[in-house]
Amino acid sequence: MMRSLHHYWSFLEKSCTLDTDSPEERRSKVTLVVITSLCTLASVIWGTLYYAIFGPIITTYITYGFTVVLGIALLIYFKTKRFAFLLYVFFFMIFWNPIAMQWSLGGFAASGVLMLWSILAPFSSLMFQDIKKATGWFLAYVILLLFSLYFDGYVSQWAPPLSNKVSMLFFGMNIIGPSIIIFCSMMYFVNAFQREHERSETLLLNLTEEREKLAEMTVLLKKMFGRYLSTEVMNSIIANPSALELGGERRRVTIMMTDLRGFTSLSERLEPEQVVQMLNVYFEIMVEVVLKYNGTINEIIGDALLVIFGAPQDIPDRTQQAIACAIEMQNAMAQVNEENRVQGLPELEMGIGINETEVIVGNIGSSKRSKYSVVGSGVNMTSRIESYTVGGQILISESVCREAGEVLRIDAQREVLPKGAETPLRIYEVGGIAGGYNLALERKDPTLVTLARQIPLRYKVLEGENIGKTGLEGSVVRLSEKTAVIALAEPLELLTNLKMNIGGVDKKLSTRDFYGKVIERLEEIEHSHVVCFTSVPPEVDAYFQSHRQHAAKPAAR
Numbered sequence: 138m139m140r141s142l143h144h145y146w147s148f149l150e151k152s153c154t155l156d157t158d159s160p161e162e163r164r165s166k167v168t169l170v171v172i173t174s175l176c177t178l179a180s181v182i183w184g185t186l187y188y189a190i191f192g193p194i195i196t197t198y199i200t201y202g203f204t205v206v207l208g209i210a211l212l213i214y215f216k217t218k219r220f221a222f223l224l225y226v227f228f229f230m231i232f233w234n235p236i237a238m239q240w241s242l243g244g245f246a247a248s249g250v251l252m253l254w255s256i257l258a259p260f261s262s263l264m265f266q267d268i269k270k271a272t273g274w275f276l277a278y279v280i281l282l283l284f285s286l287y288f289d290g291y292v293s294q295w296a297p298p299l300s301n302k303v304s305m306l307f308f309g310m311n312i313i314g315p316s317i318i319i320f321c322s323m324m325y326f327v328n329a330f331q332r333e334h335e336r337s338e339t340l341l342l343n344l345t346e347e348r349e350k351l352a353e354m355t356v357l358l359k360k361m362f363g364r365y366l367s368t369e370v371m372n373s374i375i376a377n378p379s380a381l382e383l384g385g386e387r388r389r390v391t392i393m394m395t396d397l398r399g400f401t402s403l404s405e406r407l408e409p410e411q412v413v414q415m416l417n418v419y420f421e422i423m424v425e426v427v428l429k430y431n432g433t434i435n436e437i438i439g440d441a442l443l444v445i446f447g448a449p450q451d452i453p454d455r456t457q458q459a460i461a462c463a464i465e466m467q468n469a470m471a472q473v474n475e476e477n478r479v480q481g482l483p484e485l486e487m488g489i490g491i492n493e494t495e496v497i498v499g500n501i502g503s504s505k506r507s508k509y510s511v512v513g514s515g516v517n518m519t520s521r522i523e524s525y526t527v528g529g530q531i532l533i534s535e536s537v538c539r540e541a542g543e544v545l546r547i548d549a550q551r552e553v554l555p556k557g558a559e560t561p562l563r564i565y566e567v568g569g570i571a572g573g574y575n576l577a578l579e580r581k582d583p584t585l586v587t588l589a590r591q592i593p594l595r596y597k598v599l600e601g602e603n604i605g606k607t608g609l610e611g612s613v614v615r616l617s618e619k620t621a622v623i624a625l626a627e628p629l630e631l632l633t634n635l636k637m638n639i640g641g642v643d644k645k646l647s648t649r650d651f652y653g654k655v656i657e658r659l660e661e662i663e664h665s666h667v668v669c670f671t672s673v674p675p676e677v678d679a680y681f682q683s684h685r686q687h688a689a690k691p692a693a694r
Contacts, residue, residue: 243296249307385499390447399672430462486528544572583617593640
Protein backbone atom coordinates (compact mmCIF):
# COMPACT_ATOMS: atom_id res chain seq x y z
CA MET A 138 0.00 0.00 0.00
CA MET A 139 2.83 2.39 0.86
CA ARG A 140 4.38 1.70 -2.54
CA SER A 141 1.06 2.52 -4.24
CA LEU A 142 0.82 5.75 -2.27
CA HIS A 143 4.37 6.59 -3.23
CA HIS A 144 3.54 6.14 -6.94
CA TYR A 145 0.38 8.22 -6.44
CA TRP A 146 2.31 11.07 -4.81
CA SER A 147 4.93 10.90 -7.58
CA PHE A 148 2.19 11.14 -10.21
CA LEU A 149 0.68 14.16 -8.47
CA GLU A 150 4.08 15.86 -8.25
CA LYS A 151 4.64 15.47 -11.99
CA SER A 152 1.18 16.74 -12.96
CA CYS A 153 0.81 19.53 -10.38
CA THR A 154 4.26 21.09 -10.33
CA LEU A 155 6.87 22.68 -12.56
CA ASP A 156 10.38 21.38 -13.19
CA THR A 157 11.78 24.58 -11.70
CA ASP A 158 9.87 24.21 -8.39
CA SER A 159 11.82 23.61 -5.20
CA PRO A 160 10.96 20.61 -2.99
CA GLU A 161 9.05 22.92 -0.62
CA GLU A 162 7.01 24.40 -3.49
CA ARG A 163 6.23 20.91 -4.76
CA ARG A 164 4.94 19.84 -1.34
CA SER A 165 2.73 22.91 -1.02
CA LYS A 166 1.24 22.58 -4.50
CA VAL A 167 0.50 18.87 -4.25
CA THR A 168 -1.01 19.26 -0.76
CA LEU A 169 -3.29 22.10 -1.89
CA VAL A 170 -4.45 20.08 -4.91
CA VAL A 171 -5.14 17.07 -2.66
CA ILE A 172 -7.15 19.15 -0.17
CA THR A 173 -9.08 20.99 -2.90
CA SER A 174 -9.85 17.74 -4.75
CA LEU A 175 -11.08 16.01 -1.58
CA CYS A 176 -13.26 19.00 -0.68
CA THR A 177 -14.70 19.00 -4.22
CA LEU A 178 -15.45 15.27 -3.96
CA ALA A 179 -17.02 15.77 -0.54
CA SER A 180 -19.25 18.53 -1.87
CA VAL A 181 -20.53 16.18 -4.59
CA ILE A 182 -21.40 13.58 -1.91
CA TRP A 183 -22.98 16.15 0.40
CA GLY A 184 -24.97 17.79 -2.41
CA THR A 185 -26.27 14.43 -3.61
CA LEU A 186 -27.26 13.50 -0.04
CA TYR A 187 -29.06 16.82 0.51
CA TYR A 188 -30.91 16.48 -2.78
CA ALA A 189 -31.98 12.95 -1.87
CA ILE A 190 -33.25 14.02 1.57
CA PHE A 191 -34.54 17.55 1.04
CA GLY A 192 -34.93 17.91 -2.70
CA PRO A 193 -33.93 21.07 -4.61
CA ILE A 194 -33.51 23.46 -1.70
CA ILE A 195 -31.07 26.37 -1.44
CA THR A 196 -28.52 24.26 0.48
CA THR A 197 -28.32 21.85 -2.45
CA TYR A 198 -27.61 24.72 -4.84
CA ILE A 199 -24.97 26.20 -2.52
CA THR A 200 -23.25 22.81 -2.29
CA TYR A 201 -23.22 22.22 -6.04
CA GLY A 202 -22.06 25.81 -6.57
CA PHE A 203 -19.11 25.03 -4.31
CA THR A 204 -18.38 21.96 -6.46
CA VAL A 205 -18.47 23.91 -9.72
CA VAL A 206 -16.29 26.79 -8.49
CA LEU A 207 -13.59 24.52 -7.05
CA GLY A 208 -13.72 22.26 -10.12
CA ILE A 209 -13.16 25.22 -12.46
CA ALA A 210 -10.37 26.53 -10.20
CA LEU A 211 -8.62 23.13 -10.37
CA LEU A 212 -8.87 23.05 -14.16
CA ILE A 213 -7.41 26.56 -14.40
CA TYR A 214 -4.61 25.58 -12.04
CA PHE A 215 -3.66 22.46 -14.01
CA LYS A 216 -3.41 24.61 -17.12
CA THR A 217 -1.60 27.63 -15.64
CA LYS A 218 0.05 26.22 -12.45
CA ARG A 219 -0.95 29.47 -10.69
CA PHE A 220 -0.69 28.43 -7.06
CA ALA A 221 -1.78 31.78 -5.59
CA PHE A 222 -4.99 31.75 -7.65
CA LEU A 223 -6.06 28.28 -6.46
CA LEU A 224 -5.12 29.14 -2.87
CA TYR A 225 -7.26 32.29 -2.89
CA VAL A 226 -10.31 30.52 -4.36
CA PHE A 227 -9.97 27.62 -1.93
CA PHE A 228 -9.66 29.87 1.14
CA PHE A 229 -12.68 31.92 0.15
CA MET A 230 -14.90 28.95 -0.65
CA ILE A 231 -13.94 26.65 2.26
CA PHE A 232 -14.36 29.47 4.76
CA TRP A 233 -17.72 30.95 3.69
CA ASN A 234 -19.50 28.04 1.98
CA PRO A 235 -19.91 25.76 5.06
CA ILE A 236 -21.22 28.71 7.09
CA ALA A 237 -23.76 29.60 4.39
CA MET A 238 -24.84 25.94 4.17
CA GLN A 239 -25.15 25.69 7.97
CA TRP A 240 -27.33 28.81 8.16
CA SER A 241 -29.50 27.62 5.25
CA LEU A 242 -30.08 24.24 7.00
CA GLY A 243 -31.12 25.84 10.27
CA GLY A 244 -28.02 26.12 12.45
CA PHE A 245 -25.67 23.84 14.32
CA ALA A 246 -27.95 20.97 15.26
CA ALA A 247 -29.82 20.71 11.97
CA SER A 248 -26.64 20.86 9.83
CA GLY A 249 -24.58 18.55 12.04
CA VAL A 250 -22.10 21.35 12.86
CA LEU A 251 -21.35 21.86 9.15
CA MET A 252 -19.19 24.84 10.08
CA LEU A 253 -16.43 22.43 11.14
CA TRP A 254 -15.35 22.40 7.47
CA SER A 255 -14.33 26.06 7.78
CA ILE A 256 -11.47 25.05 10.11
CA LEU A 257 -9.68 23.93 6.93
CA ALA A 258 -9.07 27.62 6.08
CA PRO A 259 -6.78 28.42 9.07
CA PHE A 260 -5.31 24.90 8.87
CA SER A 261 -4.38 25.37 5.22
CA SER A 262 -3.08 28.88 5.86
CA LEU A 263 -0.76 27.42 8.50
CA MET A 264 0.59 24.99 5.88
CA PHE A 265 0.86 27.33 2.90
CA GLN A 266 1.28 30.78 4.44
CA ASP A 267 2.95 32.19 7.53
CA ILE A 268 1.82 32.00 11.15
CA LYS A 269 0.60 35.58 11.16
CA LYS A 270 -1.88 34.99 8.32
CA ALA A 271 -2.93 31.63 9.75
CA THR A 272 -3.66 33.33 13.10
CA GLY A 273 -5.83 35.89 11.30
CA TRP A 274 -7.84 33.12 9.60
CA PHE A 275 -8.24 31.29 12.90
CA LEU A 276 -9.46 34.42 14.72
CA ALA A 277 -11.95 35.02 11.89
CA TYR A 278 -13.13 31.40 12.27
CA VAL A 279 -13.60 31.79 16.05
CA ILE A 280 -15.45 35.11 15.65
CA LEU A 281 -17.75 33.60 13.01
CA LEU A 282 -18.30 30.54 15.19
CA LEU A 283 -19.35 32.76 18.14
CA PHE A 284 -21.53 34.83 15.84
CA SER A 285 -23.23 31.66 14.55
CA LEU A 286 -23.78 30.43 18.11
CA TYR A 287 -25.34 33.74 19.06
CA PHE A 288 -27.75 33.78 16.11
CA ASP A 289 -28.32 30.03 16.04
CA GLY A 290 -31.74 30.48 17.66
CA TYR A 291 -32.87 32.75 14.80
CA VAL A 292 -31.84 30.42 11.99
CA SER A 293 -33.05 27.24 13.72
CA GLN A 294 -36.59 28.13 12.69
CA TRP A 295 -35.57 27.28 9.09
CA ALA A 296 -34.48 23.78 10.07
CA PRO A 297 -36.34 21.01 8.23
CA PRO A 298 -37.74 18.12 10.29
CA LEU A 299 -35.00 15.48 10.68
CA SER A 300 -34.90 12.12 12.34
CA ASN A 301 -32.23 11.35 14.93
CA LYS A 302 -30.53 8.96 12.48
CA VAL A 303 -30.19 11.69 9.85
CA SER A 304 -28.92 14.19 12.43
CA MET A 305 -26.33 11.69 13.66
CA LEU A 306 -25.36 10.99 10.03
CA PHE A 307 -24.75 14.70 9.44
CA PHE A 308 -22.70 14.97 12.64
CA GLY A 309 -20.59 11.98 11.71
CA MET A 310 -20.01 13.12 8.14
CA ASN A 311 -18.99 16.65 9.21
CA ILE A 312 -16.51 15.26 11.71
CA ILE A 313 -15.11 12.48 9.53
CA GLY A 314 -14.87 14.62 6.35
CA PRO A 315 -12.47 17.32 7.63
CA SER A 316 -10.61 14.68 9.62
CA ILE A 317 -9.94 12.61 6.47
CA ILE A 318 -8.75 15.68 4.56
CA ILE A 319 -6.45 16.79 7.38
CA PHE A 320 -5.10 13.25 7.74
CA CYS A 321 -4.46 12.83 4.01
CA SER A 322 -2.69 16.16 3.70
CA MET A 323 -0.57 15.47 6.76
CA MET A 324 0.19 11.97 5.45
CA TYR A 325 1.53 13.44 2.23
CA PHE A 326 3.57 15.98 4.17
CA VAL A 327 5.07 13.25 6.35
CA ASN A 328 5.66 11.00 3.34
CA ALA A 329 7.43 13.80 1.47
CA PHE A 330 9.46 14.66 4.55
CA GLN A 331 10.50 11.01 4.99
CA ARG A 332 11.57 10.78 1.36
CA GLU A 333 13.66 13.92 1.70
CA HIS A 334 15.08 12.61 4.96
CA GLU A 335 16.05 9.35 3.28
CA ARG A 336 17.68 11.26 0.43
CA SER A 337 19.57 13.38 2.95
CA GLU A 338 20.78 10.31 4.78
CA THR A 339 21.90 8.77 1.49
CA LEU A 340 23.75 11.95 0.57
CA LEU A 341 25.42 12.05 3.97
CA LEU A 342 26.43 8.40 3.73
CA ASN A 343 27.84 8.92 0.24
CA LEU A 344 29.53 12.24 0.99
CA THR A 345 32.92 10.70 1.67
CA GLU A 346 32.68 8.55 -1.42
CA GLU A 347 31.65 11.53 -3.55
CA ARG A 348 34.55 13.56 -2.22
CA GLU A 349 36.92 10.75 -3.16
CA LYS A 350 35.36 10.56 -6.62
CA LEU A 351 35.65 14.33 -6.95
CA ALA A 352 39.31 14.17 -6.02
CA GLU A 353 39.85 11.39 -8.55
CA MET A 354 37.96 13.36 -11.20
CA THR A 355 40.07 16.44 -10.49
CA VAL A 356 43.23 14.40 -10.96
CA LEU A 357 41.77 12.91 -14.17
CA LEU A 358 40.78 16.34 -15.51
CA LYS A 359 44.24 17.67 -14.79
CA LYS A 360 45.73 14.75 -16.66
CA MET A 361 43.35 15.31 -19.59
CA PHE A 362 43.96 19.07 -19.68
CA GLY A 363 47.65 18.50 -19.12
CA ARG A 364 47.88 16.67 -22.43
CA TYR A 365 46.84 19.76 -24.36
CA LEU A 366 47.40 22.84 -22.20
CA SER A 367 50.20 24.33 -20.21
CA THR A 368 49.98 24.11 -16.43
CA GLU A 369 49.01 27.80 -16.18
CA VAL A 370 46.14 27.46 -18.67
CA MET A 371 44.89 24.27 -17.06
CA ASN A 372 44.88 25.81 -13.57
CA SER A 373 43.10 28.95 -14.78
CA ILE A 374 40.28 26.90 -16.32
CA ILE A 375 39.90 24.72 -13.21
CA ALA A 376 39.87 27.83 -11.00
CA ASN A 377 37.30 29.56 -13.24
CA PRO A 378 34.76 26.99 -14.55
CA SER A 379 32.71 29.76 -16.19
CA ALA A 380 35.47 29.94 -18.81
CA LEU A 381 34.10 26.67 -20.16
CA GLU A 382 30.72 28.17 -21.05
CA LEU A 383 29.81 28.59 -24.71
CA GLY A 384 30.93 31.91 -26.10
CA GLY A 385 33.84 33.66 -27.74
CA GLU A 386 35.90 36.80 -27.96
CA ARG A 387 38.08 38.58 -30.49
CA ARG A 388 41.72 38.25 -29.62
CA ARG A 389 45.07 38.74 -31.29
CA VAL A 390 47.00 35.49 -31.20
CA THR A 391 49.93 33.75 -32.84
CA ILE A 392 48.96 30.58 -34.69
CA MET A 393 51.37 27.79 -35.52
CA MET A 394 50.59 24.92 -37.87
CA THR A 395 52.83 21.91 -38.43
CA ASP A 396 52.65 19.10 -40.94
CA LEU A 397 54.77 16.08 -41.79
CA ARG A 398 56.03 16.14 -45.36
CA GLY A 399 54.88 13.23 -47.49
CA PHE A 400 53.24 11.46 -44.57
CA THR A 401 50.09 10.49 -46.48
CA SER A 402 51.96 8.44 -49.06
CA LEU A 403 54.28 7.11 -46.35
CA SER A 404 51.36 5.88 -44.24
CA GLU A 405 49.94 4.02 -47.24
CA ARG A 406 53.11 1.90 -47.42
CA LEU A 407 53.20 1.04 -43.70
CA GLU A 408 51.09 -1.16 -41.48
CA PRO A 409 48.46 0.70 -39.39
CA GLU A 410 50.26 -0.26 -36.18
CA GLN A 411 53.49 1.23 -37.50
CA VAL A 412 51.74 4.46 -38.50
CA VAL A 413 50.24 4.85 -35.02
CA GLN A 414 53.55 4.00 -33.38
CA MET A 415 55.36 6.59 -35.49
CA LEU A 416 52.76 9.28 -34.77
CA ASN A 417 52.80 8.57 -31.04
CA VAL A 418 56.58 8.99 -30.91
CA TYR A 419 56.31 12.20 -32.93
CA PHE A 420 53.49 13.75 -30.87
CA GLU A 421 55.00 12.69 -27.54
CA ILE A 422 58.08 14.80 -28.24
CA MET A 423 56.36 17.67 -30.07
CA VAL A 424 53.59 18.20 -27.50
CA GLU A 425 56.17 18.37 -24.73
CA VAL A 426 57.91 21.22 -26.55
CA VAL A 427 54.62 23.04 -27.23
CA LEU A 428 53.61 22.97 -23.57
CA LYS A 429 57.08 24.16 -22.56
CA TYR A 430 56.40 27.39 -24.50
CA ASN A 431 52.81 27.84 -23.21
CA GLY A 432 51.13 26.86 -26.46
CA THR A 433 47.53 25.68 -26.52
CA ILE A 434 47.01 22.66 -28.77
CA ASN A 435 43.78 23.42 -30.57
CA GLU A 436 43.74 20.50 -33.00
CA ILE A 437 45.58 17.27 -33.74
CA ILE A 438 44.45 16.34 -37.23
CA GLY A 439 46.17 13.24 -38.51
CA ASP A 440 49.85 14.21 -38.54
CA ALA A 441 49.19 17.97 -38.24
CA LEU A 442 49.21 20.22 -35.18
CA LEU A 443 47.32 23.51 -34.80
CA VAL A 444 48.72 25.47 -31.85
CA ILE A 445 47.60 28.83 -30.43
CA PHE A 446 49.83 31.20 -28.49
CA GLY A 447 47.97 33.88 -26.54
CA ALA A 448 44.65 32.15 -25.81
CA PRO A 449 43.00 31.38 -23.49
CA GLN A 450 45.93 32.76 -21.47
CA ASP A 451 47.41 36.05 -22.62
CA ILE A 452 51.14 35.82 -23.44
CA PRO A 453 52.88 39.19 -23.95
CA ASP A 454 55.79 37.77 -26.02
CA ARG A 455 53.69 35.15 -27.78
CA THR A 456 55.28 35.57 -31.24
CA GLN A 457 58.79 35.07 -29.90
CA GLN A 458 57.66 32.07 -27.86
CA ALA A 459 55.96 30.59 -30.93
CA ILE A 460 59.12 30.97 -33.04
CA ALA A 461 61.36 29.58 -30.28
CA CYS A 462 58.93 26.69 -29.94
CA ALA A 463 59.02 26.05 -33.69
CA ILE A 464 62.84 26.02 -33.76
CA GLU A 465 63.04 23.64 -30.82
CA MET A 466 60.42 21.40 -32.45
CA GLN A 467 62.43 21.25 -35.68
CA ASN A 468 65.59 20.43 -33.76
CA ALA A 469 63.70 17.77 -31.80
CA MET A 470 62.94 15.96 -35.06
CA ALA A 471 66.44 14.46 -34.77
CA GLN A 472 65.28 12.69 -31.61
CA VAL A 473 62.07 11.57 -33.34
CA ASN A 474 64.01 10.09 -36.26
CA GLU A 475 66.52 8.44 -33.96
CA GLU A 476 63.69 6.58 -32.24
CA ASN A 477 62.19 5.72 -35.63
CA ARG A 478 65.50 4.25 -36.79
CA VAL A 479 65.69 2.09 -33.66
CA GLN A 480 62.20 0.78 -34.43
CA GLY A 481 63.03 0.23 -38.11
CA LEU A 482 60.74 3.05 -39.22
CA PRO A 483 61.46 5.69 -41.87
CA GLU A 484 62.61 9.20 -41.05
CA LEU A 485 60.15 12.09 -40.93
CA GLU A 486 60.38 15.73 -41.95
CA MET A 487 58.19 18.53 -40.69
CA GLY A 488 57.22 21.94 -42.03
CA ILE A 489 55.99 24.77 -39.78
CA GLY A 490 54.02 27.89 -40.65
CA ILE A 491 53.37 30.75 -38.17
CA ASN A 492 50.97 33.69 -38.46
CA GLU A 493 50.02 36.57 -36.17
CA THR A 494 46.37 37.54 -36.59
CA GLU A 495 43.11 38.54 -34.96
CA VAL A 496 40.67 35.66 -34.56
CA ILE A 497 37.62 34.62 -32.56
CA VAL A 498 38.51 32.22 -29.76
CA GLY A 499 36.19 30.50 -27.31
CA ASN A 500 34.11 27.45 -26.57
CA ILE A 501 32.29 26.57 -29.75
CA GLY A 502 29.74 23.79 -30.18
CA SER A 503 26.62 22.80 -28.27
CA SER A 504 25.70 22.38 -24.62
CA LYS A 505 26.38 18.66 -24.98
CA ARG A 506 29.70 18.84 -26.77
CA SER A 507 31.96 21.79 -27.28
CA LYS A 508 35.63 22.58 -27.56
CA TYR A 509 37.92 25.53 -27.16
CA SER A 510 38.53 26.57 -30.73
CA VAL A 511 39.83 29.35 -32.95
CA VAL A 512 37.94 30.75 -35.95
CA GLY A 513 39.00 33.25 -38.58
CA SER A 514 40.63 33.79 -41.96
CA GLY A 515 44.01 33.99 -40.21
CA VAL A 516 43.77 30.27 -39.44
CA ASN A 517 43.43 29.47 -43.14
CA MET A 518 46.31 31.81 -43.94
CA THR A 519 48.52 29.96 -41.46
CA SER A 520 47.73 26.72 -43.26
CA ARG A 521 48.65 28.34 -46.60
CA ILE A 522 51.96 29.57 -45.21
CA GLU A 523 52.74 26.10 -43.89
CA SER A 524 51.95 24.59 -47.29
CA TYR A 525 54.92 26.49 -48.77
CA THR A 526 57.39 24.84 -46.40
CA VAL A 527 59.71 21.95 -47.09
CA GLY A 528 61.01 19.53 -44.49
CA GLY A 529 62.91 21.23 -41.67
CA GLN A 530 61.72 24.71 -42.65
CA ILE A 531 59.93 27.43 -40.65
CA LEU A 532 58.03 30.10 -42.57
CA ILE A 533 56.40 33.10 -40.91
CA SER A 534 54.10 35.89 -42.05
CA GLU A 535 55.09 39.54 -42.18
CA SER A 536 52.95 40.24 -39.10
CA VAL A 537 54.98 37.68 -37.10
CA CYS A 538 58.26 39.11 -38.35
CA ARG A 539 57.19 42.63 -37.40
CA GLU A 540 55.86 41.59 -33.98
CA ALA A 541 58.90 39.48 -33.04
CA GLY A 542 61.36 42.25 -33.89
CA GLU A 543 65.08 42.22 -34.50
CA VAL A 544 65.81 39.10 -32.45
CA LEU A 545 64.99 36.93 -35.49
CA ARG A 546 67.51 35.55 -37.95
CA ILE A 547 65.86 35.66 -41.34
CA ASP A 548 67.53 33.40 -43.89
CA ALA A 549 65.29 34.24 -46.85
CA GLN A 550 62.15 36.07 -47.83
CA ARG A 551 59.87 35.93 -50.83
CA GLU A 552 56.46 36.94 -52.07
CA VAL A 553 53.81 34.34 -52.81
CA LEU A 554 50.22 34.52 -53.98
CA PRO A 555 48.17 32.04 -51.92
CA LYS A 556 45.17 30.44 -53.54
CA GLY A 557 42.15 32.73 -53.21
CA ALA A 558 44.24 35.77 -52.15
CA GLU A 559 43.98 39.06 -54.07
CA THR A 560 47.39 40.45 -53.13
CA PRO A 561 50.80 38.80 -52.75
CA LEU A 562 51.89 37.65 -49.31
CA ARG A 563 55.45 38.15 -48.11
CA ILE A 564 56.78 35.22 -46.10
CA TYR A 565 60.08 34.86 -44.25
CA GLU A 566 62.23 31.81 -43.57
CA VAL A 567 63.42 31.75 -39.97
CA GLY A 568 66.88 30.37 -39.13
CA GLY A 569 67.13 31.37 -35.47
CA ILE A 570 66.11 33.67 -32.65
CA ALA A 571 68.31 35.63 -30.24
CA GLY A 572 67.24 37.52 -27.14
CA GLY A 573 66.59 35.26 -24.18
CA TYR A 574 66.17 32.18 -26.37
CA ASN A 575 69.39 31.91 -28.44
CA LEU A 576 68.11 29.09 -30.63
CA ALA A 577 69.04 28.21 -34.21
CA LEU A 578 67.97 25.47 -36.59
CA GLU A 579 70.34 22.53 -36.55
CA ARG A 580 70.23 21.47 -40.17
CA LYS A 581 72.75 19.93 -42.50
CA ASP A 582 73.49 21.60 -45.80
CA PRO A 583 72.83 19.08 -48.58
CA THR A 584 75.86 17.86 -50.50
CA LEU A 585 74.83 17.91 -54.14
CA VAL A 586 76.66 15.36 -56.29
CA THR A 587 77.00 15.97 -60.03
CA LEU A 588 75.65 12.89 -61.72
CA ALA A 589 77.74 10.97 -64.24
CA ARG A 590 74.59 10.54 -66.29
CA GLN A 591 71.63 12.83 -65.97
CA ILE A 592 68.35 11.21 -64.96
CA PRO A 593 65.51 12.01 -67.37
CA LEU A 594 62.10 12.70 -65.82
CA ARG A 595 58.58 13.77 -66.64
CA TYR A 596 56.85 16.28 -64.42
CA LYS A 597 53.51 17.95 -63.85
CA VAL A 598 53.01 21.38 -62.25
CA LEU A 599 50.51 21.21 -59.41
CA GLU A 600 49.85 24.96 -59.10
CA GLY A 601 50.36 28.28 -60.82
CA GLU A 602 49.84 29.21 -64.45
CA ASN A 603 50.91 25.80 -65.79
CA ILE A 604 48.79 23.78 -63.36
CA GLY A 605 47.72 20.45 -64.79
CA LYS A 606 49.96 20.76 -67.86
CA THR A 607 51.32 17.34 -68.82
CA GLY A 608 54.10 16.08 -71.12
CA LEU A 609 56.73 18.35 -69.54
CA GLU A 610 60.22 16.87 -69.45
CA GLY A 611 63.41 17.63 -67.58
CA SER A 612 66.49 15.98 -66.13
CA VAL A 613 68.18 15.63 -62.78
CA VAL A 614 71.66 17.19 -63.02
CA ARG A 615 72.86 17.09 -59.41
CA LEU A 616 71.47 15.09 -56.53
CA SER A 617 71.59 14.89 -52.74
CA GLU A 618 69.56 12.88 -50.26
CA LYS A 619 66.76 15.46 -49.99
CA THR A 620 67.28 17.86 -52.87
CA ALA A 621 68.19 17.91 -56.55
CA VAL A 622 69.19 20.36 -59.26
CA ILE A 623 66.75 19.73 -62.08
CA ALA A 624 66.79 21.28 -65.54
CA LEU A 625 63.16 21.82 -66.51
CA ALA A 626 61.46 22.66 -69.79
CA GLU A 627 60.63 26.19 -68.66
CA PRO A 628 61.22 28.49 -65.68
CA LEU A 629 58.95 28.01 -62.64
CA GLU A 630 58.03 30.22 -59.72
CA LEU A 631 59.61 29.53 -56.36
CA LEU A 632 57.67 27.21 -54.05
CA THR A 633 55.90 25.57 -56.99
CA ASN A 634 54.90 21.99 -56.20
CA LEU A 635 55.77 19.29 -58.73
CA LYS A 636 54.66 15.74 -59.34
CA MET A 637 57.44 13.77 -61.05
CA ASN A 638 58.23 10.38 -62.62
CA ILE A 639 61.57 8.93 -63.71
CA GLY A 640 61.99 8.39 -67.45
CA GLY A 641 63.98 5.79 -69.34
CA VAL A 642 63.34 3.01 -66.79
CA ASP A 643 61.04 0.00 -66.59
CA LYS A 644 57.30 0.52 -66.22
CA LYS A 645 57.20 -0.47 -62.56
CA LEU A 646 59.66 2.27 -61.59
CA SER A 647 58.47 4.86 -64.09
CA THR A 648 54.94 4.78 -62.66
CA ARG A 649 56.08 5.56 -59.11
CA ASP A 650 55.18 9.20 -58.40
CA PHE A 651 57.42 11.38 -56.29
CA TYR A 652 56.91 15.00 -55.27
CA GLY A 653 59.02 18.09 -54.71
CA LYS A 654 58.95 21.86 -54.26
CA VAL A 655 61.01 24.45 -56.12
CA ILE A 656 63.11 26.30 -53.54
CA GLU A 657 65.70 28.08 -55.72
CA ARG A 658 66.37 29.05 -59.33
CA LEU A 659 69.90 28.74 -60.77
CA GLU A 660 71.41 30.69 -63.63
CA GLU A 661 74.28 28.33 -64.47
CA ILE A 662 72.07 25.92 -66.41
CA GLU A 663 69.08 27.09 -68.45
CA HIS A 664 65.80 26.68 -66.58
CA SER A 665 67.57 24.85 -63.75
CA HIS A 666 65.96 24.79 -60.31
CA VAL A 667 66.78 23.42 -56.89
CA VAL A 668 63.93 21.13 -55.92
CA CYS A 669 63.46 19.81 -52.40
CA PHE A 670 61.81 16.40 -52.32
CA THR A 671 58.66 16.26 -50.19
CA SER A 672 57.64 12.65 -50.82
CA VAL A 673 59.76 9.90 -52.37
CA PRO A 674 58.76 6.21 -52.43
CA PRO A 675 61.44 3.65 -51.42
CA GLU A 676 61.95 2.36 -55.00
CA VAL A 677 62.71 5.86 -56.33
CA ASP A 678 64.89 6.66 -53.32
CA ALA A 679 66.91 3.49 -53.90
CA TYR A 680 67.34 4.41 -57.57
CA PHE A 681 68.54 7.90 -56.65
CA GLN A 682 70.90 6.49 -54.02
CA SER A 683 72.55 4.19 -56.57
CA HIS A 684 73.15 7.17 -58.86
CA ARG A 685 74.66 9.21 -56.01
CA GLN A 686 76.97 6.38 -55.06
CA HIS A 687 78.04 5.90 -58.67
CA ALA A 688 78.68 9.63 -59.08
CA ALA A 689 80.74 9.77 -55.87
CA LYS A 690 83.12 6.90 -56.80
CA PRO A 691 85.48 8.87 -59.06
CA ALA A 692 85.80 11.56 -56.43
CA ALA A 693 86.82 8.96 -53.81
CA ARG A 694 89.75 7.61 -55.89
